[in-house]
Amino acid sequence: MATEQFTGAEIVIKALKDQGVDTVFGYPGGAVLPIYDAIFKQNDIKHVLVRQEGGAVHAAEGYARSTGKVGVVLVTSGPGATNAVTGLTDALLDSIPLICLTGQVPTHLIGNDAFQEADTTGITRPCTKHNYLVRDIESLSRTMHEAFYVAQNGRPGPVVIDLPKDVQQGKIDTYLAPEDVKHRSYRPQVNGEVDHINEAVELIANAKRPVFYVGGGVINSGSSASTVLTELVRLTGAPCTTTLMGLGAYPGTDKQFLGMLGMHGTYEANLAMYNCDVMINVGARFDDRITGVIDEFSPDSKKIHIDIDASSINKNVMVDIPIVGDAGRVVEEILRIWKEKKHSLDAKSLKAWWSRIDEWRAKDCLGYVQDGPIIKPQHAIKRLYELTKDRKPYITTEVGQHQMWAAQYFHFDEPKKWMTSGGLGTMGYGLPAAVGAQLAHREDLVIDISGEASFMMNMQELGTIAQYRLPVKIFVVNNQWMGMVRQWQQLLHGNRHSESYSDALPDFVKLAESFGLKGMRCEKAEDLDQMLQEMIDSPEPVIFDCQVAKEENCYPMIPSGAAHYEMLLGPEDTAAKPISEEGMVLV
Amino acid sequence: MAPMDTNIESRTIAVLVDNEPGVLARVIGLFSGRGYNIESLTVTEVDVAHGLSRITVVTSGTAQILEQIKAQLGRLVPVHRVRDLTKEGTSVERELALIKVAGAGEKRVEALRIADIFRARVVDSSHDHFVFEMTGKSDKLDVFVDLMQPLGLIDVSRTGVVAISRGAKAL
Numbered sequence: 099m100a101t102e103q104f105t106g107a108e109i110v111i112k113a114l115k116d117q118g119v120d121t122v123f124g125y126p127g128g129a130v131l132p133i134y135d136a137i138f139k140q141n142d143i144k145h146v147l148v149r150q151e152g153g154a155v156h157a158a159e160g161y162a163r164s165t166g167k168v169g170v171v172l173v174t175s176g177p178g179a180t181n182a183v184t185g186l187t188d189a190l191l192d193s194i195p196l197i198c199l200t201g202q203v204p205t206h207l208i209g210n211d212a213f214q215e216a217d218t219t220g221i222t223r224p225c226t227k228h229n230y231l232v233r234d235i236e237s238l239s240r241t242m243h244e245a246f247y248v249a250q251n252g253r254p255g256p257v258v259i260d261l262p263k264d265v266q267q268g269k270i271d272t273y274l275a276p277e278d279v280k281h282r283s284y285r286p287q288v289n290g291e292v293d294h295i296n297e298a299v300e301l302i303a304n305a306k307r308p309v310f311y312v313g314g315g316v317i318n319s320g321s322s323a324s325t326v327l328t329e330l331v332r333l334t335g336a337p338c339t340t341t342l343m344g345l346g347a348y349p350g351t352d353k354q355f356l357g358m359l360g361m362h363g364t365y366e367a368n369l370a371m372y373n374c375d376v377m378i379n380v381g382a383r384f385d386d387r388i389t390g391v392i393d394e395f396s397p398d399s400k401k402i403h404i405d406i407d408a409s410s411i412n413k414n415v416m417v418d419i420p421i422v423g424d425a426g427r428v429v430e431e432i433l434r435i436w437k438e439k440k441h442s443l444d445a446k447s448l449k450a451w452w453s454r455i456d457e458w459r460a461k462d463c464l465g466y467v468q469d470g471p472i473i474k475p476q477h478a479i480k481r482l483y484e485l486t487k488d489r490k491p492y493i494t495t496e497v498g499q500h501q502m503w504a505a506q507y508f509h510f511d512e513p514k515k516w517m518t519s520g521g522l523g524t525m526g527y528g529l530p531a532a533v534g535a536q537l538a539h540r541e542d543l544v545i546d547i548s549g550e551a552s553f554m555m556n557m558q559e560l561g562t563i564a565q566y567r568l569p570v571k572i573f574v575v576n577n578q579w580m581g582m583v584r585q586w587q588q589l590l591h592g593n594r595h596s597e598s599y600s601d602a603l604p605d606f607v608k609l610a611e612s613f614g615l616k617g618m619r620c621e622k623a624e625d626l627d628q629m630l631q632e633m634i635d636s637p638e639p640v641i642f643d644c645q646v647a648k649e650e651n652c653y654p655m656i657p658s659g660a661a662h663y664e665m666l667l668g669p670e671d672t673a674a675k676p677i678s679e680e681g682m683v684l685v
Numbered sequence: 686m687a688p689m690d691t692n693i694e695s696r697t698i699a700v701l702v703d704n705e706p707g708v709l710a711r712v713i714g715l716f717s718g719r720g721y722n723i724e725s726l727t728v729t730e731v732d733v734a735h736g737l738s739r740i741t742v743v744t745s746g747t748a749q750i751l752e753q754i755k756a757q758l759g760r761l762v763p764v765h766r767v768r769d770l771t772k773e774g775t776s777v778e779r780e781l782a783l784i785k786v787a788g789a790g791e792k793r794v795e796a797l798r799i800a801d802i803f804r805a806r807v808v809d810s811s812h813d814h815f816v817f818e819m820t821g822k823s824d825k826l827d828v829f830v831d832l833m834q835p836l837g838l839i840d841v842s843r844t845g846v847v848a849i850s851r852g853a854k855a856l
Contacts, residue, residue: 219707224718228762231706248762283703283765409756412749 104273106235106266107132110199113242115142116276119170121161121537122146123154127174128214129201132266146537146566149558151178153530155185155256156556159194160534163517164492166320168249169534171198176214179260180221184524186256187225191521192343193318195254197245198226204264205233218260227255235268243279252286253407254318286406290423290431298378298402298419299435305376306447308336311359311388314343314520315381315405315425317513323426324348324513327380330433334443337455339367341382342505343520350509356455357464360388361656362502365463365665366455368656371396372663373454379403381425384415385521386684394661404428463654463667464506471622475500475575475646478626479507479547482573485630490515491543494531496552497523499581499652504547526555529572533559536568543571543634550576550643551600557609563639564613571633572641574606577648585651589672590658590682606643619643658684695724695745696771697778697848698755699856703763704730704738711761712740721746721754725780725823725845737765739856741847768856770848778848782826787814788837796836803829814839 104112110133114122123146126134137145148154151173158169169189173182179200189196203212219231228248230241238261245257302308310331316323324347331338331354338348339359348355357364359371371377377399382388384403389395392414401417403410404425411420421428468477479500493508494517495501501518510516517535519527532546553574563570583598610617616638620629626644633640654665659681666672702708709728716723725743730736744754751769758767770776784805786796789812800807800817803825809816819829823846830841850856 220710223707223711224714229707252760281762284762407760409753409760411756413753413756416749 101271103269103271105132105136106238106261106268106270107136109235109238109270109273110242110261110266111136111140111143112273113239114170117243117246118167119143122170122172123148123157123161123534124172125151125154125174125178127178127201129175129203129263130172130178130199130261130266132263133172133199133201133261145172146533147562148530148533149561150556151181152185152526153533153556153559153562155182155189155196155198156524156527156530157534157537157559157562158196159185159189159192159527160494160517160531161538162194162196162534163531164514164535165538166514168195168197168246171196173198173200174214175201175203175218176216178214179216179218183221183225184522186222186258188519188522188524188527189256190225190227192519193254193314194256195249196256197249198256198258200258200260201266202231202260202262205262206264208262218258222258225256226258227253229258229260231260232262232265235265235270238265238270239272239274240279243274243276244281246276247279247281248284251284287408287422288406288424288427290404290421290428294419294421295428295431296435298421299432299439299441301376301400301402301419302334302378302432303436303439303441303443305336305443307374307451308334308376308378308443309370309374310336310338310348311341311371311377311379311382312338312344312347313341313380313382314347316344316347316429319381319424319426321513323424323429326426326430326433328352330429330436333433333436335448336443337370337452339363339370341385341388341520342518344382345505345516346510346513347381349511351511358505361390362506362652362654364506365461365654365667366458368662368665369458370455372661374399377401379405379417380429381405383410384413386414388662389414390656390660390662390664394663396662461667463665468623471624473620473623473626473644473646475577475650476503476507477623478575478644478646479503481626482545482547482630483508485627486543486545486634489543489634491545492517492532492535492539493545493547494518494528494535495547496528496549496555497525498549498552498583499577499585499650500547500549500552500575502582502652503575508547525552529553529556530559530562532570532572533562533568536570537566544569545571545573548572548574549581550574550578550603551580560609560613560615564615568639569637570639572639573633574641574643575646576603576606576643577646577650578603579648581650582652584649588651590677606641610641615639615641617641617643619645621645657681690748693745693747694751695743696751696769697776697846698742698744698758699768699770699848700740700742700758700764701766701856702738702740702761703765704736705763708738708763709740711763712742712758715757715761716744716754719757721750727845727847741845743846766856768850770850774850774852776848776850778822778846779820780823780826780844780846781818781820782830782841782843783808784817784819784830784833784838785814785840786817786833786837787839789813792836796833799829799832799836805829
């Protein structure tokens with residue numbers, strides 16, 4: 099009896115199946131035709147045709163982030179691969195597990211400047227966690243499984259597998275299953291150092307003004323990490339803040355939650371970070387949006403830093419107790435020891451700490467006044483939250499003012515509901531990410547909170563939404579400006595609005611209709627609730643053009659070059675604290 | 686918060702990696718992409734049976750940057766081990782240089798005399814040139830090259846530093 103033969107393309111599909119993949123986002127082209135042919139001949143894996151490869155990567159990110167699984171992308175060689183680069187970089191900075199399969203010209207043509215040839219592994223080396231060029235069919239199944247292992251273990255990230263066309267078309271009679279493949283050296287440390295964990299517990303137990311500073315690492319660690327973290331925070335009674343990427347890791351409506359911290363975080367979160375005596379960083383990376391000027395960042399606190407990536411520790415901020423390990427595993431261990439030793443924080447100190455925090459809270463830093471018919475953008479998002487919160491929607495965003503307002507006024511009680519481009523700040527992320535989230539959760543409410551400028555960056559994906567009848571709600575906070583650029587031009591560049599006006603916008607209602615979607619436009623505050631409800635109740639995909647106050651700025655704000663306690667709370671603060679020359683250099 | 690140490694130190698770091706395509710580009714790209722210094726870098730396969738290469742890199746920076754460099758190297762997927770040979774115990778460092786000196790008469794005699802003092806070997810010669818081979822610590826090579834400068838030095842090729850820890854333990 100002849101042994102079974104597989105083509106390279108069949109091995110790719112078989113490996114995806116064995117890795118539990120059910121959805122692939124992609125766009126065909128010459129160098130991946132054998133794989134597309136193999137897709138055609140099977141029914142286990144659904145291929146979702148995007149309208150540009152960049153959209154495929156963001157869609158896979160939305161899929162990955164809303165499910166906790168690996169997102170998979172399939173694109174052709176050359177321009178297919180180069181179009182994927184932004185999404186790969188985005189996934190690298192936000193630690194999203196992705197596999198990106200790229201076609202490549204046949205091995206004998208590599209290096210010949212062949213048609214649609216690009217040095218994909220060379221181009222993607224700095225923007226992936228790892229990448230592979232598969233030079234022979236013998237190593238294909240091993241490489242596929244190894245790539246999945248690398249993408250999800252340790253700090254997650256994108257992995258590119260470059261597949262020359264002759265490898266896809268070759269034949270072989272052996273296939274390694276996932277359990278047959280073990281990476282020869284990559285073994286990330288997941289359990290933190292025992293001594294350091296014990297020291298951390300002691301430090302927390304003796305804290306007078308502790309604060310938990312929680313990042314996306316908790317979400318990447320899985321839902322149980324959020325559960326144990328929430329239990330620990332509640333057991334201690336300490337305040338908790340999260341980064342942009344960490345929203346949902348701790349319940350957003352809990353009384354111990356201070357809101358997001360950082361450049362557009364709440365006053366109480368940043369002041370608690372500045373004034374704390376013990377800071378417990380769980381899966382966050384002290385990035386520059388959080389710290390403000392480093393020299394003045396929380397100078398009097400002892401710092402514990404739990405991170406699965408040793409290179410995140412002592413990179414920006416020197417800490418006292420580093421713990422390298424998986425956020426969930428380490429927090430679980432801290433919780434176990436805390437309970438075992440029957441620790442509790444000193445009640446008197448904690449009470450005094452909370453009363454200071456309550457004073458900062460009383461500033462009501464997110465307060466705004468909605469008067470008159472013009473819709474305030476903050477009000478639009480707050481109402482969207484109020485009217486949808488019972489349905490626990492999946493929210494994606496683009497990048498800019500609307501993103502920060504969404505982070506401030508939308509609250510997430512669970513992880514994996516919030517998808518935004520945090521590290522790279524990629525305009526155009528939200529629409530394709532919503533496609534990915536909706537495909538993973540067909541029955542749930544998925545909303546892309548967008549700005550009109552960001553929306554334009556990947557609006558070709560309306561075609562994908564229409565083709566798959568994805569009931570995504572695209573909520574365009576339309577102020578006819580690249581709002582965050584305009585805000586910085588106002589604060590830093592004498593209000594000279596160089597090229598930041600959204601001119602020649604489409605009629606969003608007609609645009610929606612031209613794709614067969616529902617279009618709505620809201621111009622008056624009094625109509626907002628009723629129209630929002632109509633959007634939410636619609637089983638159709640909707641573009642909602644929400645016309646808002648044009649020149650509203652996003653506050654509170656740590657201006658660039660300032661310390662994290664020097665927040666501007668509103669326009670009246672701006673004049674009093676001019677921004678330094680050094681600050682202007684910073685992004 | 687501990688005050689930042691601003692002292693710049695030099696370190697020799699040994700990195701054991703899978704000998705696979707692109708691994709050197711990954712290491713070099715890490716240094717250039719993050720703005721770290723490379724003062725010297727050598728690489729070659731050291732374990733054919735297991736397909737392992739050893740990279741020796743001499744770099745410099747503040748203590749914090751140097752720790753960061755090691756952590757960044759450590760998280761590259763094909764990297765097996767990262768050791769700081771300067772900080773972790775003592776080590777032996779060597780570099781090899783081939784040095785071509787052209788000329789005649791007094792200068793030629795003087796070049797040969799100094800080469801003898803430095804224990805450089807002549808590996809090629811004609812009536813109007815020598816090629817010296819010399820092995821030693823990099824600063825010794827520097828001195829020799831400087832001395833050859835006025836004596837007709839026309840070409841230098843150096844390997845960069847290789848290093849190994851002292852004592853009975855392996856990397």
